Amino acid sequence: MWYGIGNTGLPNPAAAFVEVLGDATANLMFGAADIGQGSGTTMTQIAAEALGLSYEKVRVTWGDTRVTPDGGATSASRQTLITGNAVLKACEQAKETLAGVAAAYLGCQPEELEFSQNTVTKIDDATVTMTYKTLMAEMKAAGKMAVGAGYYNPTTTTLDPNDMSGIPYEVYSYATTICEVEVDTETGEVDVLKVVSAHDVGQTINQSMAEGQIEGGVVMGQGFVLMEEIEVSEKDGSIKNPIFSKYIIPSNLDVPEIYPILVESEGGPGPFGAKGVGEPALIPIIPAIVAAIEDALNVQFTKLPVFPKDIVAAVKEKEAADKNKNN
Amino acid sequence: MKAFEFFAPKTLAEAKGLLNQYGESAAILAGGTDIVIEMNEGHRKPDVVIDIKKLKDLAYVRIEGSKIHIGALTTFEMISSDPVIRERVRVLAEAASKVGSPQIRSLGTIGGNLATASVAGDGVSAMMTLNASVVLDSVRGQRQMPLAEFLDGQGVSSRNALLADEIMTEVFFEMPDNHTATAFYKLAKRKSLAISVIGAGMLVQVDGAGICIKASMRGGCLARYPLHFKAAEEHLIGNKISIDLLEETLPMLHDAVYESAKSRPWSVFYKKESVQGVYRKLFAAILEQLNGKSYE
Numbered sequence: 019m020w021y022g023i024g025n026t027g028l029p030n031p032a033a034a035f036v037e038v039l040g041d042a043t044a045n046l047m048f049g050a051a052d053i054g055q056g057s058g059t060t061m062t063q064i065a066a067e068a069l070g071l072s073y074e075k076v077r078v079t080w081g082d083t084r085v086t087p088d089g090g091a092t093s094a095s096r097q098t099l100i101t102g103n104a105v106l107k108a109c110e111q112a113k114e115t116l117a118g119v120a121a122a123y124l125g126c127q128p129e130e131l132e133f134s135q136n137t138v139t140k141i142d143d144a145t146v147t148m149t150y151k152t153l154m155a156e157m158k159a160a161g162k163m164a165v166g167a168g169y170y171n172p173t174t175t176t177l178d179p180n181d182m183s184g185i186p187y188e189v190y191s192y193a194t195t196i197c198e199v200e201v202d203t204e205t206g207e208v209d210v211l212k213v214v215s216a217h218d219v220g221q222t223i224n225q226s227m228a229e230g231q232i233e234g235g236v237v238m239g240q241g242f243v244l245m246e247e248i249e250v251s252e253k254d255g256s257i258k259n260p261i262f263s264k265y266i267i268p269s270n271l272d273v274p275e276i277y278p279i280l281v282e283s284e285g286g287p288g289p290f291g292a293k294g295v296g297e298p299a300l301i302p303i304i305p306a307i308v309a310a311i312e313d314a315l316n317v318q319f320t321k322l323p324v325f326p327k328d329i330v331a332a333v334k335e336k337e338a339a340d341k342n343k344n345n
Numbered sequence: 346m347k348a349f350e351f352f353a354p355k356t357l358a359e360a361k362g363l364l365n366q367y368g369e370s371a372a373i374l375a376g377g378t379d380i381v382i383e384m385n386e387g388h389r390k391p392d393v394v395i396d397i398k399k400l401k402d403l404a405y406v407r408i409e410g411s412k413i414h415i416g417a418l419t420t421f422e423m424i425s426s427d428p429v430i431r432e433r434v435r436v437l438a439e440a441a442s443k444v445g446s447p448q449i450r451s452l453g454t455i456g457g458n459l460a461t462a463s464v465a466g467d468g469v470s471a472m473m474t475l476n477a478s479v480v481l482d483s484v485r486g487q488r489q490m491p492l493a494e495f496l497d498g499q500g501v502s503s504r505n506a507l508l509a510d511e512i513m514t515e516v517f518f519e520m521p522d523n524h525t526a527t528a529f530y531k532l533a534k535r536k537s538l539a540i541s542v543i544g545a546g547m548l549v550q551v552d553g554a555g556i557c558i559k560a561s562m563r564g565g566c567l568a569r570y571p572l573h574f575k576a577a578e579e580h581l582i583g584n585k586i587s588i589d590l591l592e593e594t595l596p597m598l599h600d601a602v603y604e605s606a607k608s609r610p611w612s613v614f615y616k617k618e619s620v621q622g623v624y625r626k627l628f629a630a631i632l633e634q635l636n637g638k639s640y641e
Contacts, residue, residue: 202622203622204619204623204625205619205623206615206619206622207532245534245535263538266534266535266539269446269535269536269538269539270537271536271537272535272536272537326534326615326619327614327615330618330619331614331615334618
């Protein structure tokens with residue numbers, strides 16, 4: 019599978035603000051809504067890495083329209099790429115001021131400095147170093163403030179309305195998913211046993227969260243293929259199963275063994291080369307499960323979901339067809 | 346939810362007194378896994394709720410002579426973890442262990458399951474397979490009856506024979522002996538928190554020569570109460586149990602389900618086909634148990 023990151027052929031920017039404070043901690047602000055995928059953690063890690071502060075030193079305010087800049091929707095697998103780059107740009111702006119003050123104090127050029135682990139050090143001479151706290155005291159003495167604002171809009175073009183040509187996405191994620199199923203041909207039950215899902219994420223920002231997203235995507239896709247269906251009343255169009263006791267999704271006991279694999283490629287324009295994995299995690303498992311069922315039964319399914327009754331019907335049909343062939 | 350008066354009696358006598366006093370306006374709350382939902386959704390609006398959770402004396406699994414007695418307040422968790430039931434009564438252990446989720450099994454009771462008498466009650470299917478009987482109690486005295494008769498009865502609700510002043514106190518059944526095998530399979534849309542599509546039970550008793558002397562096959566969710574596969578049972582009795590003999594009953598299961606469910610065309614195709622797959626699993630479990638027993 020290959021899948022574009024960000025909105026299709028449309029501008030979709032996001033922004034971030036940052037300030038490094040006198041006590042060598044930072045305030046980071048961005049609009050991206052964390053809906054459980056962990057963008058708050060990811061952006062904090064990106065800012066900490068960019069500023070050379072430890073993770074705990076970065077405080078985050080996100081998704082508050084009174085104070086945070088717009089982050090656009092948490093959709094299209096886009097926040098790591100787009101808000102991530104905005105955070106990086108904001109931090110780079112703040113760091114430019116910091117580096118100037120540090121270089122003057124240490125007697126070198128700003129580009130010779132490395133910011134890491136709450137310390138500023140000359141790259142080729144570790145003895146030329148200062149703590150972030152000393153740096154912030156120097157900033158105060160110089161009457162300077164370490165603030166930054168950044169926004170990022172992926173490079174795309176509007177698609178040609180006639181032939182859809184153009185550049186719809188700046189970055190693509192790639193994935194391969196393999197799964198093993200057991201199909202009961204008499205009851206139509208499908209047991210998803212094992213799933214291996216490998217994703218080119220460019221650069222992993224947070225391993226546990228990226229793996230968690232892949233695992234969550236696998237289970238969501240499993241539900242899409244095998245269980246989920248919105249039942250609509252023919253009488254008045256209302257949804258007949260609007261509660262989770264009737265709208266069936268996989269339970270913990272249905273979850274297969276999942277082996278997520280993170281592939282780090284050359285990346286591209288994302289922060290440190292990172293791409294998105296939100297939707298890519300979900301998509302390839304869907305055809306993988308269907309293909310596994312088809313491989314087990316030697317029949318084809320052309321619509322989702324594939325319910326046990328559909329499997330039993332397909333098996334019966336095939337048996338009848340095979341019998342006719344032999345006669 | 347409509348307001349109601351709430352009582353939590355500490356003794357059975359007290360509970361029976363309250364039921365006698367409030368009758369039809371009262372609802373019994375045991376585990377609450379059915380009635381709380383029914384009340385929340387407005388399907389039931391009792392004036393009085395009698396919470397019997399404090400009647401701890403009604404939670405037990407007891408062996409008396411050749412019978413196993415289970416108190417009405419015994420939870421599915423207690424049943425599925427009881428060593429005697431796990432060893433001797435697989436049909437019940439399996440049914441109890443597949444009810445809902447750990448949370449529901451810790452609250453839901455066998456008495457509540459039988460009194461609610463849902464089409465999809467796995468406890469109902471298992472107990473019908475075991476030809477269980479229930480004990481009903483009231484200030485007027487105790488009575489007992491086969492579960493089948495209980496389910497056929499017209500009491501305070503059309504669901505069963507329970508009268509307005511009565512409380513179920515016990516369910517009991519003949520303990521399967523060394524020559525008896527039992528099994529249960531729950532066919533459902535997922536592996537937990539699922540309402541059964543078919544909840545199938547089976548019991549087979551053989552003599553020393555492996556000849557079937559008793560057979561019980563009941564399929565939940567295939568009729569208002571667990572479907573009785575009489576033709577299949579009769580086919581087994583008097584014959585030596587083998588995989589071939591057992592599989593000869595598959596068309597009978599198919600036909601029985603078709604007869605029972607043909608008025609519901611959207612579900613009959615799948616149910617009449619899948620019931621065969623379900624029973625094939627039970628046959629394997631039954632044969633495995635019987636073969637194991639022959640070495641005892």
